[in-house]
Amino acid sequence: MTATVQAPPILDFSVFYGNDDAAKTKLVDDVRTCCLHNGFFQIVGHRVPAELQENVLDSLKSFFSLPLTEKEKVHKDNTTWNRGYENIGSQILEAGANPDQKEGFYVGEEITKDHPYFLGKKLNSGPNQWPQDFPNAEKFRKSSMAYYTEMHALARDILSVIAQTLYLDANYFDTFTSGAVATLRYLHYPPQPKDSDEKLSRGIGAHTDFGSVTLLMQDDVDGLQVWEKTTQEWLDVMPIKGAYVVNLGNMFMRWSNDRYISNLHRVINKSGKERYSVPFFYSGNPDYQIDCLPNSREEGVPAKYPPVTVMDCVGASYRDSYGKATAFKLAAAATQATELPKGLSMSAQPILA
Numbered sequence: 001m002t003a004t005v006q007a008p009p010i011l012d013f014s015v016f017y018g019n020d021d022a023a024k025t026k027l028v029d030d031v032r033t034c035c036l037h038n039g040f041f042q043i044v045g046h047r048v049p050a051e052l053q054e055n056v057l058d059s060l061k062s063f064f065s066l067p068l069t070e071k072e073k074v075h076k077d078n079t080t081w082n083r084g085y086e087n088i089g090s091q092i093l094e095a096g097a098n099p100d101q102k103e104g105f106y107v108g109e110e111i112t113k114d115h116p117y118f119l120g121k122k123l124n125s126g127p128n129q130w131p132q133d134f135p136n137a138e139k140f141r142k143s144s145m146a147y148y149t150e151m152h153a154l155a156r157d158i159l160s161v162i163a164q165t166l167y168l169d170a171n172y173f174d175t176f177t178s179g180a181v182a183t184l185r186y187l188h189y190p191p192q193p194k195d196s197d198e199k200l201s202r203g204i205g206a207h208t209d210f211g212s213v214t215l216l217m218q219d220d221v222d223g224l225q226v227w228e229k230t231t232q233e234w235l236d237v238m239p240i241k242g243a244y245v246v247n248l249g250n251m252f253m254r255w256s257n258d259r260y261i262s263n264l265h266r267v268i269n270k271s272g273k274e275r276y277s278v279p280f281f282y283s284g285n286p287d288y289q290i291d292c293l294p295n296s297r298e299e300g301v302p303a304k305y306p307p308v309t310v311m312d313c314v315g316a317s318y319r320d321s322y323g324k325a326t327a328f329k330l331a332a333a334a335t336q337a338t339e340l341p342k343g344l345s346m347s348a349q350p351i352l353a
């Protein structure tokens, strides 16, 4: 019998908030093992209130059930800082696959137009767009912002554990997390049509995330899969109520000189049901310099990458992924396809002005 490889381990994060030193050391060791293997783990026992999680899920479901014309009133093309609604098919994350079969809504810090981040065009910084003609509008806005604040706190706590996995002070990332930019993304994956091409149809194509860490809440429908390099297979990450799937992004991998992994994952919604999920992408302070972390390379081994700011590192990945969808649209138009993939607009979306 062959040993089965498990989807990301489920770790009890409550020990981070307790006084049991042995349990804390074990948590740090477990997180280190995951970071070295594929950069994925799951946590329970965090402090994000269950009621807030439910409010977020309820209100995003009622938003996505609005008519398209209502959702498009807050389309993210109204901004150059990536806030608001995104149609199905706007992104291609897997080269060669069809545009992603998901619609989304982006939320970030409420940044006013006189804020230095807005004036300096820092990494998707600006005011949010909120749907107005909507019975749950107030609940949607309030729960989104309360949840956004909670997620910042949880990301800082997780980074504190990750610092310790590298034998660094628990507060090593404080300058990186102060003034950090992050994006909350509400996602809705309609059921994949039965006659869709299995090989090409994706809720979200195989990709790695761009930033430092991503904290993902899944609703109760499965579909997320993580690539397991040792057995060359896709492993299902079955939803656990209230838990977070945590994964490292490309910027963290670069920062650790490729010692810690940013791993491939994808979503295919074969459930026949509507699937909802809420990733929180933590970029960090846009002006922070990402330069090889201490203890992530052997004595005498050079750093693989030159220093880069958070803004340049994450911004380049965003532009690339939306550029692919635009290229697909242009290719489809060039072959005189009568029908373009739904939701692909004719204007390229400038993600970072």
Ligand SMILES: O=C(O)CCC(=O)C(=O)O
Pocket: 185, 187, 204, 209, 216, 218, 224, 265, 266, 267, 276, 277, 278, 279
């Ligand atoms: O919806 C999910 O479960 C995963 C979403 C994801 O990987 C992403 O938005 O980067």
Ligand SMILES: [Fe+2]
Pocket: 207, 208, 209, 214, 265
């Ligand atoms: Fe992802």
